[in-house]
Structures are given as structure tokens and as C-alpha cells.
Amino acid sequence: MRSRGASKEGFYAVRVGRQTGVFRTWGECLAAVNGFSNARYKKFGSHAEAAAFVNSSGHGGGSGHGGASGPGRSTGYHPYGKRSANSSNSSTTRTYPPAGTTVTGRTTVYTDGASQNNGKPNARAGVGVYFGPGDSRNVSEPLCGPRQTNQRAELMAIIRAMEQAPCGPAGETLHILTDSQYSINCLTRWAGTWERNGWRTSQGADVENADLIKTARRMISDRGGAVQFEHVRGHAGIEGNEMADRLAVDGIDRKTQ
Numbered sequence: 671m672r673s674r675g676a677s678k679e680g681f682y683a684v685r686v687g688r689q690t691g692v693f694r695t696w697g698e699c700l701a702a703v704n705g706f707s708n709a710r711y712k713k714f715g716s717h718a719e720a721a722a723f724v725n726s727s728g729h730g731g732g733s734g735h736g737g738a739s740g741p742g743r744s745t746g747y748h749p750y751g752k753r754s755a756n757s758s759n760s761s762t763t764r765t766y767p768p769a770g771t772t773v774t775g776r777t778t779v780y781t782d783g784a785s786q787n788n789g790k791p792n793a794r795a796g797v798g799v800y801f802g803p804g805d806s807r808n809v810s811e812p813l814c815g816p817r818q819t820n821q822r823a824e825l826m827a828i829i830r831a832m833e834q835a836p837c838g839p840a841g842e843t844l845h846i847l848t849d850s851q852y853s854i855n856c857l858t859r860w861a862g863t864w865e866r867n868g869w870r871t872s873q874g875a876d877v878e879n880a881d882l883i884k885t886a887r888r889m890i891s892d893r894g895g896a897v898q899f900e901h902v903r904g905h906a907g908i909e910g911n912e913m914a915d916r917l918a919v920d921g922i923d924r925k926t927q
Contacts, residue, residue: 683720686710694789770802780910783823784918795823796921800914807834810917824850825882849904
């Protein structure tokens with residue numbers, strides 16, 4: 671990745687967190703590390719320095735934030751702003767259901783978002799939704815709007831999955847598997863508190879991506895709560911996740927077509 675010059679705003683590097691990569695705003699950085707045990711992050715004056723921090727595997731460099739990553743957490747850097755599993759934790763003992771399978775009233779779908787040059791002015795993001803091979807409900811498209819971030823793409827992928835799978839018979843569950851713990855936490859843990867606080871954080875700042883979070887929450891409510899989220903490790907050889915990732919990355923390129 672090409673290095674960039676110094677920026678007055680700074681570059682926020684997250685080496686260990688629920689999302690890793692280089693971010694341009696403190697709000698995005700905070701969302702990636704807040705509440706994550708042993709998170710490691712630091713602000714730099716240039717993109718090159720921030721990327722080097724993300725790529726490094728040691729604990730030197732004066733980061734001063736958190737410690738080593740725990741089981742299942744990645745310190746790798748993915749060019750599309752995603753976590754990449756290293757060789758020591760890429761395997762999984764969990765068997766995940768194939769996408770598109772409907773068993774006892776359950777439809778399984780994998781969602782993913784990708785952002786090229788995440789956190790930079792020229793960022794471009796894509797959305798991927800995978801119901802299964804050749805499924806007409808699959809989605810591969812660019813993220814709409816001026817804010818092209820990985821987190822927004824992840825949330826939009828969940829929204830698109832619900833749009834593509836309208837409510838079925840009573841009791842039918844939509845099982846959404848995503849590697850974005852941020853999105854899951856937004857929709858299942860944090861949104862209630864944010865709503866009570868007028869969509870402001872505990873520090874009084876506006877909640878990042880509140881528009882998409884509100885939309886997704888409303889859609890979940892309209893479905894009668896029949897949506898189940900499950901976190902999967904990104905880039906760990908899980909077929910549905912890998913296919914959703916490919917659709918998301920392809921969606922980025924569609925923006926220039």
C-alpha cells in the first residue's frame with residue numbers, strides 16, 4: 671500500500687481490536703477498541719507509520735494500549751480493512767451451516783463488508799451477501815453514500831440480507847453470520863443505551879453510523895425479532911464467509927463500472 675504524507679487529523683492504527691486497520695477519525699477507532707480486552711491502538715502522523723504499527727506483531731513501539739491478543743483475535747492487516755487470521759488461530763473447531771440452508775424454519779446467510787483505502791479520502795467500500803451458490807438473493811454492490819468505511823459496509827450488508835429475505839411464516843428465523851463483532855454489538859448490545867441517550871455516546875459524541883443502526887434495528891423489530899446473529903472469524907476458511915467477502919470486494923470494483 672502506498673504511503674501517504676502527514677495529516678493534521680492523524681491516523682488511528684488499531685492492531686488488536688474488534689476491527690483492525692487504519693482509521694481517520696477517533697470515533698471509528700473508539701468503536702473498534704471500546705470494550706475489547708487488551709486492545710492495542712495508537713495515533714500517528716502519517717498513514718505509513720500507522721500501517722506499519724498495524725502490521726507489526728511485537729508489543730514495542732510505545733503503544734501503551736492493552737497487551738497481547740487473546741484466543742481467536744487477529745493482529746494481521748487486510749488491505750480491505752478486515753481482520754486476517756494468522757496461522758496460529760485461523761483454524762476453527764466450529765462447524766458452520768452452509769449458506770441458504772433452510773432447516774426447521776431457519777434461513778442461513780453470510781454477510782460481509784469491504785473497504786479499499788479504509789479511512790482515507792479516496793476510500794471505496796463494497797457490500798456482500800451470500801445465500802448460497804447461484805442464489806438470486808446474493809448481493810455484490812458498492813456502498814452508497816459519501817462515507818465509504820468498512821463498518822458502514824458491514825452494517826449495510828446486514829440490512830441488505832434482511833431486504834433480500836422478507837419475513838416468512840411465523841417462527842421462521844433468519845440466521846445472519848458475520849465477521850463484524852462491531853455490527854453485532856451495535857445491534858444487540860449498545861443500541862438500546864444509545865437510543866435512551868438520544869443517540870449519543872457516554873462521552874457525549876454523536877453515535878457513528880447511527881442512521882444504518884436505526885434502519886437495521888427497525889427492520890429486526892418489523893420481523894418480530896426473528897433474526898439471530900452469529901460471529902464468525904474472518905479469513906479462516908469458512909466457506910460462507912469467504913464467499914461473502916469475495917462478493918463485497920467485487921462490489922467495490924462495481925463502483926467504477
